[in-house]
Amino acid sequence: MKLLLVEDEALLRHHLSSRFGESGHVVDAVPDAEEALYRVDEYSHDLAVIDLGLPGMDGLNLIRQLRSRGKTFPILILTARGNWQDKVEGLTAGADDYVVKPFQFEELEARLNALLRRSAGFVQAAIESGPIRLDLNRKQASAGDEAIQLTAFEYRILEYLMRHHQQVVPKERLIEQLYPDDEERDPNVIEVLVGRLRKKLEAAADFRPIDTVRGQGYLFTEPCR
Numbered sequence: 001m002k003l004l005l006v007e008d009e010a011l012l013r014h015h016l017s018s019r020f021g022e023s024g025h026v027v028d029a030v031p032d033a034e035e036a037l038y039r040v041d042e043y044s045h046d047l048a049v050i051d052l053g054l055p056g057m058d059g060l061n062l063i064r065q066l067r068s069r070g071k072t073f074p075i076l077i078l079t080a081r082g083n084w085q086d087k088v089e090g091l092t093a094g095a096d097d098y099v100v101k102p103f104q105f106e107e108l109e110a111r112l113n114a115l116l117r118r119s120a121g122f123v124q125a126a127i128e129s130g131p132i133r134l135d136l137n138r139k140q141a142s143a144g145d146e147a148i149q150l151t152a153f154e155y156r157i158l159e160y161l162m163r164h165h166q167q168v169v170p171k172e173r174l175i176e177q178l179y180p181d182d183e184e185r186d187p188n189v190i191e192v193l194v195g196r197l198r199k200k201l202e203a204a205a206d207f208r209p210i211d212t213v214r215g216q217g218y219l220f221t222e223p224c225r
Contacts, residue, residue, distance in 0.1 A: 033057035034057065044176060128225055132209075171217050
């Protein structure tokens with residue numbers, strides 16, 4: 001998933017970017033609200049993690065700006081402000097959850113994953129479609145009792161398509177799920193990865209759920225639950 005991280009403490013920003021990256025996410029990490037607003041206008045995101053104590057425009061006003069611009073992705077507040085009034089104000093501004101510093105990364109990640117599941121309409125830590133099951137915690141695909149051996153990039157594409165099942169997903173959005181920087185992106189890579197993914201799903205379960213919508217992107221045709 002593509003995350004927007006807005007944190008002015010450089011060391012914490014770097015640490016969280018690394019940990020989220022190790023968990024399979026692509027991270028847009030920025031130090032202030034101005035850069036965050038630029039990024040959301042230029043790129044799509046699945047979730048934002050926002051510190052309240054930002055320089056210039058603070059986190060609460062950033063959240064209000066994001067909601068006023070029609071950004072509907074989940075927002076998780078990460079802040080040292082722990083009293084109940086601050087929590088109420090943050091949730092009222094448009095945030096979906098609130099984590100107080102200091103924190104355990106495992107709790108932060110669990111809350112983040114719960115927000116991502118709920119925003120896609122799933123309540124369990126797994127997505128199923130036909131014979132295929134994705135374990136969202138282990139980042140593992142399986143058919144019946146047999147694991148399907150996917151690369152990290154193949155898994156990211158499959159998870160994103162299944163989270164957005166029966167919707168056309170533009171190729172550009174899939175590219176953003178793989179690479180954090182524009183200069184690393186190669187549109188041809190997506191075609192190769194989707195081709196390999198199709199072959200693995202067919203070999204494992206005789207399952208062909210991914211269609212190409214010419215000129216638009218890819219469609220996971222089967223319902224997911």
